[in-house]
Amino acid sequence: xxxxxxEKKPTLLQHEQENSLLxxxxxxxxxxxxxxxxxxxxxxxxxxxxxxLYLLIFGHVLENRVQVYDNVxxxxxxxxxxxxxxxxxxxxxxxxxxxxxxxxxxxLVFLLVTPLSPLAWFTAYVGAAMVRGLVVGLGVYVATLxxxxxxxxxxxxxxxxTLLGACLMGSLGLIAGLWAEKFDQMAAFQNFxxxxxxxxxxxxxxxxxxxxxxxxxxxxxxxxYMIDGFRYGFFGVSDVSPWISLGVVLxxxxxxxxxxxxxxxxxYKIRH
Amino acid sequence: xxxxxxxLRFDSVSKTYATAKTPAxxxxxxxxxxxxxxxxxxxxGAGKTSLISILAGLSRASGGTVSVLGHDVVSDxxxxxxxxxxxxxxxxxxxxxxxxxxxxxxxxxxxxxGNEVWIRELLxxxxxxxxxxxxxxxxxxxMKRRVLVAQALVHKPPVIVLDEPTAGVDVELRQTLWHFxxxxxxxxxxxxxxxxxxxxxxxxxxxxxxxxxxxxxALDRTSSLLAGKASTMLRFKTDNALPQDLMxxxxxxxxxxxxxxxxxxxxxxxxxxxxxxQCKVExxxxxxxxxxxxxxxxxxxxxxx
Numbered sequence: 001x002x003x004x005x006x007e008k009k010p011t012l013l014q015h016e017q018e019n020s021l022l023x024x025x026x027x028x029x030x031x032x033x034x035x036x037x038x039x040x041x042x043x044x045x046x047x048x049x050x051x052x053l054y055l056l057i058f059g060h061v062l063e064n065r066v067q068v069y070d071n072v073x074x075x076x077x078x079x080x081x082x083x084x085x086x087x088x089x090x091x092x093x094x095x096x097x098x099x100x101x102x103x104x105x106x107x108l109v110f111l112l113v114t115p116l117s118p119l120a121w122f123t124a125y126v127g128a129a130m131v132r133g134l135v136v137g138l139g140v141y142v143a144t145l146x147x148x149x150x151x152x153x154x155x156x157x158x159x160x161x162t163l164l165g166a167c168l169m170g171s172l173g174l175i176a177g178l179w180a181e182k183f184d185q186m187a188a189f190q191n192f193x194x195x196x197x198x199x200x201x202x203x204x205x206x207x208x209x210x211x212x213x214x215x216x217x218x219x220x221x222x223x224x225y226m227i228d229g230f231r232y233g234f235f236g237v238s239d240v241s242p243w244i245s246l247g248v249v250l251x252x253x254x255x256x257x258x259x260x261x262x263x264x265x266x267x268y269k270i271r272h
Numbered sequence: 273x274x275x276x277x278x279x280l281r282f283d284s285v286s287k288t289y290a291t292a293k294t295p296a297x298x299x300x301x302x303x304x305x306x307x308x309x310x311x312x313x314x315x316x317g318a319g320k321t322s323l324i325s326i327l328a329g330l331s332r333a334s335g336g337t338v339s340v341l342g343h344d345v346v347s348d349x350x351x352x353x354x355x356x357x358x359x360x361x362x363x364x365x366x367x368x369x370x371x372x373x374x375x376x377x378x379x380x381x382x383x384x385x386g387n388e389v390w391i392r393e394l395l396x397x398x399x400x401x402x403x404x405x406x407x408x409x410x411x412x413x414x415m416k417r418r419v420l421v422a423q424a425l426v427h428k429p430p431v432i433v434l435d436e437p438t439a440g441v442d443v444e445l446r447q448t449l450w451h452f453x454x455x456x457x458x459x460x461x462x463x464x465x466x467x468x469x470x471x472x473x474x475x476x477x478x479x480x481x482x483x484x485x486x487x488x489x490a491l492d493r494t495s496s497l498l499a500g501k502a503s504t505m506l507r508f509k510t511d512n513a514l515p516q517d518l519m520x521x522x523x524x525x526x527x528x529x530x531x532x533x534x535x536x537x538x539x540x541x542x543x544x545x546x547x548x549x550q551c552k553v554e555x556x557x558x559x560x561x562x563x564x565x566x567x568x569x570x571x572x573x574x575x576x577x
Contacts, residue, residue: 020383027380106364115350
């Protein structure tokens with residue numbers, strides 16, 4: 001008997017493994033997108049409406065009282081901030097709520113028994129979170145065109161900050177989703193960390209208008225750089241150089257992604 | 273000649289949960305050959321689900337190794353999990369999707385493309401064909417259980433693990449399920465089953481392991497287990513109290529009493545003692561011990577060795 005007649009292995013060859021892993025990652029990504037799309041009234045419609053309400057109320061009250069940059073009305077100033085805020089909050093919400101729901105209802109088991117790698121989980125969850133952030137952000141932008149149409153001076157900057165910000169917040173959402181064991185822990189993460197940091201990052205004002213202490217504090221807030229850099233793409237002016245913001249956001253996205261991936265590798269709170 | 277790997281192999285598997293004082297599993301070693309229908313029995317808390325969780329990658333062993341068709345479940349997890357189909361004990365589902373979507377997604381996770389024919393076959397065989405487009409939320413418990421089975425089988429795993437699949441399930445589903453699983457076993461799939469219904473295990477499993485307090489206390493062919501222990505049982509119904517000295521060895525289920533009897537002399541002496549105690553006996557019969565008798569006897573044999 002030659003070696004060729006050895007019984008055939010019931011397992012896949014290396015490249016078949018990789019192909020099927022890729023297909024599996026695609027399935028998880030599509031499932032995650034489908035999950036929010038099936039309830040888009042709540043996951044896309046509601047945040048767009050919230051952003052429009054902010055724009056209407058603050059724009060109406062402050063339009064003639066606040067002038068942040070020369071030649072930029074307050075409503076116009078507000079729009080990029082609201083768009084980016086929506087991108088960030090919804091990227092976070094998608095990854096975190098999906099994971100925590102699956103953990104609590106127990107259906108995460110269907111994913112845990114698959115051959116999908118930690119990197120596949122990360123790619124699919126963060127990818128779908130980015131899609132939700134982008135869809136909501138685009139929705140807010142399109143809706144605001146009706147109130148105060150603003151164009152983009154440097155769209156590439158805006159795009160880069162959108163993608164990096166969404167990736168950072170999707171990864172952060174993944175971490176929060178892994179960490180939280182109950183819905184109220186999730187809500188605490190959202191209400192006591194994500195909300196204050198976005199609101200204090202200069203969505204509604206330029207941090208330049210703040211007293212020195214709060215100005216310095218704002219510069220320690222990574223959300224500030226995401227929003228400031230994003231806004232630069234609209235007006236070509238910003239509180240700090242977009243290159244500095246890019247550096248900070250790149251580093252932030254890198255660190256948060258690395259932490260999320262490491263938690264997935266270690267099976268933190270999902271493989272006991 | 274090459275020796276084919278065990279379908280499942282547990283080598284000295286131990287597990288102590290962070291929150292527990294006593295270990296859930298202590299040096300459990302078992303090998304299950306390809307094509308076997310294997311039963312894993314034990315009372316609640318004996319460690320059956322812990323063992324299956326380690327196998328599935330839901331939890332990690334504190335010591336020892338587990339492999340599926342020769343693939344280690346930690347270092348070669350992708351191949352190991354591809355070879356495994358697990359029906360979890362808990363009735364879980366994803367409320368966002370319909371039955372057919374659930375199955376397509378599960379198939380997709382394993383990278384199986386063009387799987388519609390097999391998915392249809394699963395739906396037919398598990399009596400789910402008319403529920404294909406129903407949302408998971410709308411299904412009854414029994415129907416959800418069927419979907420769990422279909423999900424576990426969607427990537428045609430050579431090794432199938434069923435963790436108490438018939439808990440709280442009606443007769444019809446049990447029949448459908450065992451018919452289908454037995455067919456898969458005949459076609460070469462290895463089956464590992466945990467159940468509390470011992471008559472099921474007796475009817476289906478060629479070999480059985482019994483766990484108690486995290487240790488294997490019995491491991492043998494089902495027929496040998498049945499032959500090895502007290503093989504004759506005296507069964508009868510009564511409304512009277514049993515004599516005190518017979519209570520420890522009796523298995524009482526409502527009105528039904530079962531007593532071990534090794535031979536005719538012992539049967540006679542038991543009947544004499546019942547008569548002396550003025551115990552009125554109905555529907556008396558002498559039968560062979562079933563797996564439940566063996567199970568009880570093993571579980572009562574003091575602490576695990």
